[in-house]
Amino acid sequence: ESLVQTLAAEGINLPPTVVERGIDSYVLHMDAGNVRIETPLHEMRIAAVHRGAGPKGIKEMKWRSFDGYLLELAVGKGAHLIPGRVDDIGWNDSRPQVKTKDGSPHDYDLLVVAVGVNTGVLKLFEGLGVGYRPPQTTKTYIGELYLGEEMMQRYMGSSIHLFLPKIPRLDFACLIPKGEFATLCLMGQDIDQHLVQSLMDTAEVRECLPANWRMPQDFCHCSPRMNTQGAVQPFADRIVFIGDSGVTRLNKDGIGAAYRTAKAAAVTAIFDGIS
Template sequence: MNDNSELKLNNGSRIGVIGGGPAGSFFSHFLLRQARLMDMDLHVDIYESRDFLSAGPKGCNMCAGVISESLVQALSIEGINLPTSVVQRGIDSYVMHSETETVTIRTPSEEMRIATVHRGSGPKGIRETRWKSFDRHLLEIAIETGANLVSRRVKGISLSDGKPLICAKEGEAQVYDLLVGATGINSPSLSLFENLGIGYKRPSTRKTSITELPLGLDAVSEKFGSSMHVFLLDLEGLDFAAFIPKGEFVTMCLIGDGVSRETVDSFLDHPSVKHLLPNARSAAAEACHCSPNISLGDAANPFGDRVVMIGDSGVSRLNKDGVGSAYRTAKAAAKTAIFEGISSDDFRKHYWPICRKISRDNRLGSLIFTTVNMMKGAQFSVRGSLRMCQKEQLKQGGQRRMSMVFWDMFTGSAPYREVFMRTLHPFFFSRLAWEVAMGFRFAGDGGSMVRRELWK
């Protein structure tokens, strides 16, 4: 057992960060910045074998690439700006599609815009690299702050006399005072941490489907503009589906417990999808595609003496804002390491509360998404919800309660607790009940009366 009085970072301490995605870059940047304020000289190595300057799978971290406005604002306050060379498009509205209706929800304020990015330098087959990799941008910020990039794959980690050792391909084992796991949920390196002896176990996951549709810059601008398209369709195994415009590509993202090739085909063949994008199936046939896992919860024992797991290898928000979770956990872990210590007790007292807060919020998120899935099975309830949204959008001023619920649920810009609390307002319940009743009343005519009302 280590003496906790010795488990502190000091001048000359060495930190090894496995993973150069957002979590690893955020941690390294915040740690070195805070160390500088404390007149502490630290050595930080970031191990990342992926080349974010490359297009296609070689440089991609397999993500839909949506950055919530709350994170954009938080990064701006930190002095981390996202230049136009990184942001493909600013999203100011959502277009929601049900089985029969379409409603546009606009941003609650001009300051609230979502950024869409490519995690690498773009999908395979890209003809010209016009935008910079989001992950590379953050990694360069960490390097500018003082971190060292080690572009080699980690093949082993262990503890020797209580200190972490990292063994990389074509290199000697390096001893560190602190080991940080920032690999992401899809990395094979997670098994190395599970075998480290600290009791770590990765979060449970489920599959997603991400496809980069090469539609061309003009077609994307004409069809999508600055709007994301979200689909509330009653398809088996599908919880969430969206089209996300990015430059000359549109990212198709499907999430659900049973997402398969058949799920993707059913989605592409749905009338609501074909009405928006008749050539979606042919575009998807030759497109860059991946089926990454996303985290469903939190890891068991994501820290130990001299070891801490951050980002979605530790805990991440359910379905949304994974980069935001990386930011929050990385900053909390860096602050703990600098100001409190690097023992298991230090991380439990000062880092784990942030993880626990995200985990508890996810329980409400699970309840919200379960409710939405139940609604999709009864389209009159979806119809009523969209009626309520549309009427709110037509009003100048006033409370847009349902619009804000959908906006924050799909963007990840607010905690699920805030979303849930909005639904408890008496006016929300009474108005929704009325609109659902009207949706049920006109369910038999295929929604024609509702459609006329939504578009009048």
């Protein structure tokens, strides 16, 4: 069962304004040829989304942020949103206390940490005495390539394109078609612009792009970190770490892993307690 179906069973239905493209297959590109792997019954069971508002340079806001949509649902259910940057975490009478940069400290019965691994906030937990140590990570590369909806459909369709080229330092790469942009993902060692360009120059990648398409000089890209090993002690009395900051499925669906961990934590807190 896909994450989209699982969320729908929970009453979380992703609207077309959030899902930029439904994915129905994978295409593995190798120097020996291509292999297409269809989803069962040719259903579009995978949803391509942007976690944030979209890539830098986006001309028109046609789709909404996935994270923003979930946050709106939580607020609609009664959650109180405090738009502030956390700069200190401690204890007050055995309860976790959170202080934001521009606000006063607040005490909570249960602190759920869902901050990923690309943040300095995790360092605040190392001195709490709960035994937590952040996950081990490696640097990756993410780029957003503008093609436009028409070119995207013509050259990439509704498939995630996977690449295993024989390029030193590169382990794996993929192109994920979304609305008007294709998300380029690379995993390897010491990824730099030369390595990215070497991938883009391969015949396997070129066949997924228009013949006259060239990598722009200025485009949205970043080098985030991703997990290679889970955190040490990702839970304690009144504290639980969800998603990449805790335990996730390596090189797989991080959002799905966070959902399953969050649901297990919620069930535990309600039926077994928080300490």
